[in-house]
Amino acid sequence: MDALNNxxxxxxxxxxxxxxxxxxxxADLTINIIVFLMLFLIMVVAALFLSLVERKFAHWVSxxxxxxxxxxxxxxxxxxxxxxxLGKEDIYPANVDLFLxxxxxxxxxxxxxxxxxxxxxxxxxxxxxxDLGIFYFLAVSSISTLALLxxxxxxxxxxxLLGGFRAVAQMISYEIPLLFSLLGVIMITQTFNLSSxxxxxxxxxxxxxxxxxxxxxxxxxxxxxxxxxxxxxxxxQEIVAGPFTEYSGLRWGLFMLAEYGNxxxxxxxxxxxxxxxWYGPGFLPGWLWFILKIWLxxxxxxxVRWTFVRMRVDHLMHFAWxxxxxLSLANIFLTGLGIYIYQLFIPRIGG
Amino acid sequence: MGTIVFFIFAILAIAAASxxxxxxxIVHSAFYLALSFSGVAVLYVLMNADFLAAVQLLVYTGxxxxxxxxxxxxxxxxEVSDSNPENRKWGxxxxxxxxxxxxxxxxxxxxxxxxxxxxxxxxxGSAEDMSLLLLSQFMIPFEAAAVLLTVALAGxxxxxxxxxxxx
Numbered sequence: 001m002d003a004l005n006n007x008x009x010x011x012x013x014x015x016x017x018x019x020x021x022x023x024x025x026x027a028d029l030t031i032n033i034i035v036f037l038m039l040f041l042i043m044v045v046a047a048l049f050l051s052l053v054e055r056k057f058a059h060w061v062s063x064x065x066x067x068x069x070x071x072x073x074x075x076x077x078x079x080x081x082x083x084x085x086l087g088k089e090d091i092y093p094a095n096v097d098l099f100l101x102x103x104x105x106x107x108x109x110x111x112x113x114x115x116x117x118x119x120x121x122x123x124x125x126x127x128x129x130x131d132l133g134i135f136y137f138l139a140v141s142s143i144s145t146l147a148l149l150x151x152x153x154x155x156x157x158x159x160x161l162l163g164g165f166r167a168v169a170q171m172i173s174y175e176i177p178l179l180f181s182l183l184g185v186i187m188i189t190q191t192f193n194l195s196s197x198x199x200x201x202x203x204x205x206x207x208x209x210x211x212x213x214x215x216x217x218x219x220x221x222x223x224x225x226x227x228x229x230x231x232x233x234x235x236x237q238e239i240v241a242g243p244f245t246e247y248s249g250l251r252w253g254l255f256m257l258a259e260y261g262n263x264x265x266x267x268x269x270x271x272x273x274x275x276x277x278w279y280g281p282g283f284l285p286g287w288l289w290f291i292l293k294i295w296l297x298x299x300x301x302x303x304v305r306w307t308f309v310r311m312r313v314d315h316l317m318h319f320a321w322x323x324x325x326x327l328s329l330a331n332i333f334l335t336g337l338g339i340y341i342y343q344l345f346i347p348r349i350g351g
Numbered sequence: 352m353g354t355i356v357f358f359i360f361a362i363l364a365i366a367a368a369s370x371x372x373x374x375x376x377i378v379h380s381a382f383y384l385a386l387s388f389s390g391v392a393v394l395y396v397l398m399n400a401d402f403l404a405a406v407q408l409l410v411y412t413g414x415x416x417x418x419x420x421x422x423x424x425x426x427x428x429x430e431v432s433d434s435n436p437e438n439r440k441w442g443x444x445x446x447x448x449x450x451x452x453x454x455x456x457x458x459x460x461x462x463x464x465x466x467x468x469x470x471x472x473x474x475x476g477s478a479e480d481m482s483l484l485l486l487s488q489f490m491i492p493f494e495a496a497a498v499l500l501t502v503a504l505a506g507x508x509x510x511x512x513x514x515x516x517x518x
Binding site for chain 1: 352378382385389401402405408409412413415416417419423478479504
C-alpha cells in the first residue's frame with residue numbers, strides 16, 4: 001500500500017535520478033514540463049468526460065434520454081463530440097474586436113490551468129508547493145472575470161455584452177463570501193499552504209468544525225463557476241448564451257474546457273479545505289481518495305444544477321450580499337471565539 | 352535567468368502602460384492596464400514578494416473588470432473605436448509624467464532605505480512575516496484599515512438597499 005501511495009512521487013524521483021545533479025535546472029525543467037502536461041491532460045480528460053457525465057446525470061434526474069447511441073449506453077459520445085468540435089470551421093463575425101475575441105477563450109483556459117498548479121492531489125503530489133497556496137488560487141481565479149468580460153465586449157453583440165456585465169457583477173459578488181468562508185479554516189490552521197492544511201485534517205476533516213463555511217463555500221463556488229442555479233451569465237432564455245453567443249467550434253470548446261476545469265478546481269479546493277484531502281481509510285491509496293472526494297463534490301454540484309431552477313438576477317445579488325456575506329462574517333467571528341475558548345481551556349485540562 | 356525574466360516582464364509592463372495612454376479605444380486602454388498590472392505582479396515575484404504579487408493580481412488586475420463596467424455604463428460616446436480623444440493632448444501629459452518621474456527618482460536616489468541590497472533579499476516577504484508585522488508593529492493602522500473596510504462594506508450594502516423615503 002505504501003508503494004501504491006507513493007507511486008507518482010517515486011516516478012518523479014526516478015526521473016530526477018536520471019540527471020547527474022537531481023536538482024539542476026534541466027532536471028527541474030523536465031519535471032515541470034511533465035507536470036504541466038499531466039495537469040493539462042487531467043483538465044482536458046476531466047472536461048471531456050464531465051461533459052458526458054453531466055448529460056447522463058441530466059438524463060437520470062429529469063427522465064430524458066440523454067446520449068444513448070454511440071458505444072455501450074452512449075458512453076463513447078464524448079469522443080464523437082471532441083472530433084466534431086475539432087473539425088468545425090473557425091467562424092468569427094464581421095465586426096468583432098478580433099484580437100480580444102480570439103484571445104479571451106485562451107486566456108480563460110490559461111487561468112484555469114494556472115489554478116491547477118497548487119492543488120495537492122496526494123502527499124507530495126503538488127506541482128508547485130507554494131506557501132501562499134489558497135491565496136494564489138483565489139488571486140488567479142479572480143482574473144477569469146476579466147476574460148469573460150473581454151469575450152462579452154469583443155463579440156460586439158448586445159447579448160454578449162450583457163452576459164459579460166452579469167459575469168462581472170456575479171463573480172465579484174460571490175468572490176467575497178467564497179473568500180470569507182475559507183478564512184475560518186485558515187484561522188484554525190494558520191497557514192495558506194494547501195498541503196499543510198490537509199495535514200492538519202489528519203484527525204478530523206474541517207467540515208465537522210466548519211459546517212457553515214463548507215455550505216457557503218459550495219454555494220459561492222457553484223456561483224463562481226457560473227453553473228445553474230446561478231447561470232445568469234448564460235441565461236439562455238434572456239441573453240442567448242451570454243459571452244459565448246458569437247463563439248463556435250473550438251473556441252466555444254475552450255470555454256467549456258475552462259468551465260469544467262473550474263468545476264474540478266473548485267471541487268479540489270473544497271476537498272483540500274474541508275473534506276480532509278488525501279486522508280481516508282487505508283484500503284485505497286491517498287491520491288485515489290482525493291479523486292473520489294472530488295467526484296463526490298462534483299456529484300453534489302451536478303445534483304444541485306439539475307434540481308433547482310435558475311434564480312432571478314436581483315435575487316442572486318440579494319442572496320450574496322444579504323445572506324451569504326453576513327453568514328460568512330458570523331462564521332469568522334464564531335471561529336475566532338472558538339479558537340479563543342479552545343486556547344483558554346486546553347492548558348487547564350491538559351489536552 | 353532572473354535578469355532575462357525581469358527584462359521580459361519589465362518591457363511588457365512598460366509597453367502595456369504606453370498602450371494605456373496611446374490607445375484610441377478606451378476599453379482597450381483598460382485591458383492594457385490589466386496587462387501592465389500583471390507584468391508588475393511578476394516583478395514582485397522576482398523580488399520574493401509573493402504575497403504582494405498575489406494581492407496585485409487580486410486587487411488591481413481583478414478590479415480592472417469593474418472599472419470597465421463603470422466606464423461603459425457612465426460614458427456617453429457614440430463610437431467606441433474613437434472613445435479616448437483626450438490622449439492626443441500628450442504635451443501636458445508628458446510634462447507631468449516627467450516631473451513625477453523626476454520627483455520619484457530624487458526620493459529613491461537620496462533615501463538610503465531605497466538602495467539595492469548587496470545580496471538578494473531572501474527573507475521577510477512571505478505571508479507569515481507579513482502577518483507577524485501587521486499584528487505586532489503595525490497593529491493600529493491594520494485595525495483602522497479593517498474597521499474602515501468593514502464600514503465601507505456595510506455602507507455599500509445600505510446604499511444598494513436604498514433609503515426609505517418616509518424616514
